[in-house]
Amino acid sequence: MQINGEMVIGQRTLRGTAGVVRAIDPSRNDTMGPDFGLATDADVDAACALAQSAFDAYRNTTPEQRAVFLETIAEGILQLGSALIERAALETGLPTARLEGERGRTVNQLRLFAKVARDGYFIDATIDSALPDRVPPRPDLRLRKIPLGPVAVFGASNFPLAFSVGGGDTASALAAGCPVIVKAHGAHLGTSELVGKVIAQAVADCKLPEGVFSMLFGEGRQIGQRLVDHPAIKAVGFTGSRQGGLALMRTVALRAEPIPVYAEMSSINPVFLLPAALSNDRAAVAQGFVDSLTLGVGQFCTNPGLVMGLQGDHFDQFVEAAAAALQGKGAGTMLTPGIHKAYVGGVEQLSGIDGVTLVAKGKPDGAGCAAQASLYVCEAATYLSTPALESEIFGPCALLVRCRDAEQMQQVAEHLEGQLTATVHALAADRAHAAALLPVLERKAGRILFNGYPTGVEVAHAMVHGGPFPATSDSRSTSVGASAIDRFLRPVCYQNVPADLLPDALADNNPLGLTRLVDGAMQLPQ
Amino acid sequence: MQINGEMVIGQRTLRGTAGVVRAIDPSRNDTMGPDFGLATDADVDAACALAQSAFDAYRNTTPEQRAVFLETIAEGILQLGSALIERAALETGLPTARLEGERGRTVNQLRLFAKVARDGYFIDATIDSALPDRVPPRPDLRLRKIPLGPVAVFGASNFPLAFSVGGGDTASALAAGCPVIVKAHGAHLGTSELVGKVIAQAVADCKLPEGVFSMLFGEGRQIGQRLVDHPAIKAVGFTGSRQGGLALMRTVALRAEPIPVYAEMSSINPVFLLPAALSNDRAAVAQGFVDSLTLGVGQFCTNPGLVMGLQGDHFDQFVEAAAAALQGKGAGTMLTPGIHKAYVGGVEQLSGIDGVTLVAKGKPDGAGCAAQASLYVCEAATYLSTPALESEIFGPCALLVRCRDAEQMQQVAEHLEGQLTATVHALAADRAHAAALLPVLERKAGRILFNGYPTGVEVAHAMVHGGPFPATSDSRSTSVGASAIDRFLRPVCYQNVPADLLPDALADNNPLGLTRLVDGAMQLPQ
Structure with a gap:
């Protein structure tokens, strides 16, 4: 795959017209080609409009469809082969072996979230049966978690694969059923383009609505701020500096509609x-x-x-x-x-x-x-x-x-x-x-x-990569591990909804085979 | 129990010295006795310091201890008998039958959260076993949810029992293991005093640290703002107007440390x-x-x-x-x-x-x-x-x-x-x-x-009393039903922690009898 300096807006790849930046080789402290075109405000708005229009269709895909989508992305990243590793090494100064390890982690992370989607624990499916003879009668109540909406993800500089365009925030948001718009990090533009195009191709291969994924280039804070300020965006994932995270939180605090910001910022461990x-x-x-x-x-x-x-x-x-x-x-x-x-x-x-x-x-x-x-x-x-x-x-x-x-x-x-x-x-x-x-x-x-050392963050069900402020903006969450999906969900209760209108997750015959809390007791699928 | 115009700060009952207010009988639009003393800033600080000092001991109580505490509060509210109903009717203009029904709901809610504490689903206990032979080896990873810390609760005017001093926010926060400081609503001061003293008595009867509960009177926004601005406070529960909720959110947004605000504000249903x-x-x-x-x-x-x-x-x-x-x-x-x-x-x-x-x-x-x-x-x-x-x-x-x-x-x-x-x-x-x-x-x-009407909110596992802004400040949460406890928790991961230092929730022999996610699969207790 060629690196052309292009962003991804749905199924379009394009050179942004708001200016030009180049990638930097930090080992030489010098720039390298090609020129990357920067996003205009209109590009942000176009990506957000596409994401919003894709949301209902994407969130109603089956867990299996979302799992296959995540696995397709993983496969696509692997198929980039050495071109990805070489470009990432040039842009970050990180050794090839480290980047190969990080690619393995990125792919495993996408596959873990495929499993998380299939298992469906995150849905928190809950049923309280009607009690028509109680005084007063209890209605039929059923709860599931649904995705929040389109998520803005900010690529991190220090994990150009595992916490960037196709990294943990993207994987967990997509698994939850949220379209994703990534603001790529300027420290690895070419790496971002390669992975961004892989995800766009996976969207097409899986016949998903194109707004499920976009990726934008921007310099300074303008594009990021416009993105998190857009009414279509319903949550933000960020890994970076305390200063950057706090700036993001301030921007979001000025929105008419408050939304969660998951900023992983600083820690001295x-x-x-x-x-x-x-x-x-x-x-x-x-x-x-x-x-x-x-x-x-x-x-x-x-x-x-x-x-x-x-x-x-x-x-x-x-x-x-x-x-x-x-x-x-x-x-x-x-x-x-x-x-x-x-x-x-x-x-x-x-x-x-x-x-x-x-x-x-x-x-x-x-x-x-x-x-x-x-x-x-x-x-x-x-x-x-x-x-x-x-x-x-x-x-x-x-x-x-x-x-x-x-x-x-x-x-x-x-x-x-x-x-x-x-x-x-x-x-x-x-x-x-x-x-x-x-x-x-x-x-x-x-x-x-x-009796160990904190570097090395296992991607597992019991991992927590989070913590009280200023480690993160929201201690209730983790950005690594299966529970990262919980960041992008909210509960909805269905009261006396007719059986033929209930979502599969809450249907009597449990067609998704979910573990569900029924009348206060956990029930494993038969 | 006498109504003396007193607040509760830990095990002290006292008349605040920052001024005096009286309760209002809305059917006559006139005030009634006694005088209620208002909290000083020092009272807020004292309640917060007590709550902070009680936190570690309280959160390490067993689920059974917390359940008994909640049941003791429920029993104490019932034992107030007609005195509570009569005072609440005078202060709110609500009919006696409605208030008796609301008392039943309040007591059932406390008992539901006793069950929630005992069941322990909220702990999200998760274990990923060590894989010493994997390359690289996987450490032993265990996750549980722990309480956030002291919670500020604002009593609501429209449910003087079920969403006030001993209401849903208080019950769910106490069940989670969080000390609670209630800012009583001026619309039912005497009702608040009665219930506040019941909770303080339950703290003593259950031999809990006194800082587990305090209740303050304040006029205007001064006391509430000082409370949510206090570094000891780690979350806020509020039910009231959009204007009031937004003001609270603005105050909290100025804190050095961000904390979650759960404001249930307005809805046209x-x-x-x-x-x-x-x-x-x-x-x-x-x-x-x-x-x-x-x-x-x-x-x-x-x-x-x-x-x-x-x-x-x-x-x-x-x-x-x-x-x-x-x-x-x-x-x-x-x-x-x-x-x-x-x-x-x-x-x-x-x-x-x-x-x-x-x-x-x-x-x-x-x-x-x-x-x-x-x-x-x-x-x-x-x-x-x-x-x-x-x-x-x-x-x-x-x-x-x-x-x-x-x-x-x-x-x-x-x-x-x-x-x-x-x-x-x-x-x-x-x-x-x-x-x-x-x-x-x-x-x-x-x-x-x-095919029903939205009034009447069942207190159940599948209930959601929440929703996107401006219905609430945080659509990820509910303020009614078992899931309300999730608002006051955060995950902690224990990596290779020696068995004799692990919390009971994560011990190999599962002494609390919890449902746990073990190596990615849900396991019911034996």
């Missing part, structure tokens, strides 16, 4: 090293931590940016081991010049804070957007009294925090803002300490993990 | 009369409609305020029959002087709109806040071109809309704002017409009912 765990295995813990910190040049939402330990020899030895491990790490190319600049600025600011001391640096910066890893340490008292230390520095930089005692470590936990993850390293001897931390971490994070 | 149904039974349909319209002096969120029919003799005869039925209806006392004044103003405004014609009035206004029912008619073309006709007039007033044909009726449906309910009267011969309306109504309303 605290790691608590409890004494017995540190006593047992501090060299391995240090190595694992540094590997996690520098994975993908630290460009993960779940990158461990803050590590707490209790003062003493074992913590000092952990710091030494982490320093040694970090010094061996080479400078990796970051995704964009902007991310690289923000990282360098963030590290510089951190290093200038009173009480924060440099522990180690990775190998020096190379060409283009290559970034040097860095590790700092401070006392917990400094951490607790310095608000600036709570900000995420996106990239391979972490702060180690030396706590006086368990009580002070608990204070640090209580002091944290909302997080995507919180990690505890603990052995059996740490149980009392871990048990005290756990309720605090439950209030602070969407995922709590033991 | 359209009714579609299809030709065969009208041909068959127009007198009975007209009588049923007028009974529903005037029930409780029209002061239901689900009051049918808009009726569509196709032009012709049958519709004209329906209008005549409705007029006759309405003329027999006496003027009922409205809840407050403010509501009465707004109703009179709304009807006056409606009657002044070009193309809107009076059909009938009920019996004339009596003393105090008594209100005369009224019925108007217009052509669909007028309805479609007059935005003012979409506003709710809270009270016993409806607008009949004469549609040229089925297509124009469909246009009216498409033109509607979000609604709590939409009603269709249809027989088998109307099937094609009803099938065309249904997808539109699904997009517009939270509950769709056939």
